[in-house]
Amino acid sequence: MDDVPSVRLFGVRVAKLNLEQCAEHLANAVATGCPHQVVTINPIMLMAGLENPAYMNILKEAEFVVPDGAGAVWAAKYVGDPVAERVPGIDLMHRLLAVGERKGWRVYLLGADPQTIRTAWENLRIQYPKLKFVGFHDGYFGEEQDGEIIARIREARPDLLFVGRSAATQEPWIHKHKQALGVPVMMGVGGSFDVIAGNVERAPEWMQRAGLEWLYRLIKEPHRWRRMLALPKFVVTVVRHGRKAAGDNW
Numbered sequence: 001m002d003d004v005p006s007v008r009l010f011g012v013r014v015a016k017l018n019l020e021q022c023a024e025h026l027a028n029a030v031a032t033g034c035p036h037q038v039v040t041i042n043p044i045m046l047m048a049g050l051e052n053p054a055y056m057n058i059l060k061e062a063e064f065v066v067p068d069g070a071g072a073v074w075a076a077k078y079v080g081d082p083v084a085e086r087v088p089g090i091d092l093m094h095r096l097l098a099v100g101e102r103k104g105w106r107v108y109l110l111g112a113d114p115q116t117i118r119t120a121w122e123n124l125r126i127q128y129p130k131l132k133f134v135g136f137h138d139g140y141f142g143e144e145q146d147g148e149i150i151a152r153i154r155e156a157r158p159d160l161l162f163v164g165r166s167a168a169t170q171e172p173w174i175h176k177h178k179q180a181l182g183v184p185v186m187m188g189v190g191g192s193f194d195v196i197a198g199n200v201e202r203a204p205e206w207m208q209r210a211g212l213e214w215l216y217r218l219i220k221e222p223h224r225w226r227r228m229l230a231l232p233k234f235v236v237t238v239v240r241h242g243r244k245a246a247g248d249n250w
Contacts, residue, residue, distance in 0.1 A: 004064070007081040010046055011250030012059045014067050014076065018084040022066055023095040029064070030105060030159045030184040037062045037174050038187035040089030042069025043234035044167070050237065056250075058175040066092060070211025071231060075238045079246040086211065090192040090202070096160060096185070097124065101131045108156050108183070110149070111139035111164030112193040119197035134158055139165040146173075150180050161186045164193040 004025060006013040015022060029036040039045075039062040049056030059065065066087040067073050076083045100107060109121055121136045134156040141149060153161060161183040163170055170188040178186055194200040200220070203213040238245050 006065075007076045007079070007083060008246050008250075009041075009072065009075055009079070010050060010245055011056065012041065012046065012049070012062075012065055014041055014065050014072060014083065015087075016076075016081075016083045017066075017087075019087050019091060019095060021084070022064075022087050022092055023099055026064065026092075026096060026185050027099055027103070030100075030103075033184055035178045035182055036064055036185050037171075037178050038092075038185060039065045039171055040068035040087070040092070040188060040190070041065050041072050043071035043075070044069070044230040045171075046072070046075075047230040047234050047237070048167070055172070058171050061175065062171075070213070071234055073211065075234070075245065078238055079243050081246055088208070088213070089187070089189050090195060093162060093187065093189055093192055096187075097128050097131060100160060101128045104130075104132065105159040106132045106134045106157060107160045107162070108134055108153055108158035109136040109162050109164075109193065110153070111162070111170075111189070112197070113140060114138040116193055116197045116199060117164075120193040123196055123198070139163075139169075146177065150177055153181055153183065159184050162189045162192070163187070164189045164191065 005016040007016055017025065026038065039059060041059065045059065049059050067076065067083050068087060068089045070086055073083055073086045097107065109117055111117060112120065117136050117138045121133060125133050135152060137149060137152065161181065163174055163186065165173065170190070174186045174188060191200060195202055207213055
């Protein structure tokens with residue numbers, strides 16, 4: 001990300017580009033053929049990093065980080081170095097698929113449960129009929145199967161690898177194996193496969209524009225309340241550190 005305008009949030013470089021610019025940057029990444037890990041950052045991930053140095057190191061070493069959460073957008077503005085806009089991971093995913101359809105890219109999907117990933121695969125093939133979907137696999141596998149999964153992905157030779165696993169395993173798994181995978185763009189997409197498969201509805205557009213997608217998800221999935229406790233903690237942490245949160249000493 002050295003050549004990308006960015007703001008540092010607790011040491012993590014977050015791109016200040018809009019959605020279209022992010023897609024253009026990643027199209028260039030595909031052209032290089034070099035592995036790039038894409039992180040769609042939100043306050044929960046940043047708080048996890050502040051509490052876990054190993055996880056924070058993963059976020060810092062990602063080749064490209066975009067501000068998915070409204071809290072990340074707010075924090076950048078608060079420290080005096082605002083981003084262009086919020087870049088939701090699912091929107092960036094669809095934008096890359098649209099670009100890939102024109103460019104003849106190959107795509108692999110990894111994550112969710114077996115039925116969800118199959119349905120997401122089928123729905124995306126209908127939505128992007130000219131795109132080359134070269135494989136999919138559910139996200140329910142352990143370390144003992146990593147070698148087999150990596151071999152399947154390498155054999156499929158995708159340009160884009162979308163990974164939707166738990167927050168605790170998604171970014172660490174990509175980070176650990178990105179060189180072995182050798183995919184130009186590897187992006188964690190969280191629960192996007194559930195949305196694409198029709199299991200979960202996205203928030204209404206007005207809530208998305210207002211940065212309230214997190215609230216909609218909490219209303220629909222109240223069991224997430226413990227996870228959402230990180231949001232007020234993040235606000236307090238940013239306010240306490242102020243502009244120092246954008247410094248390099250993290």
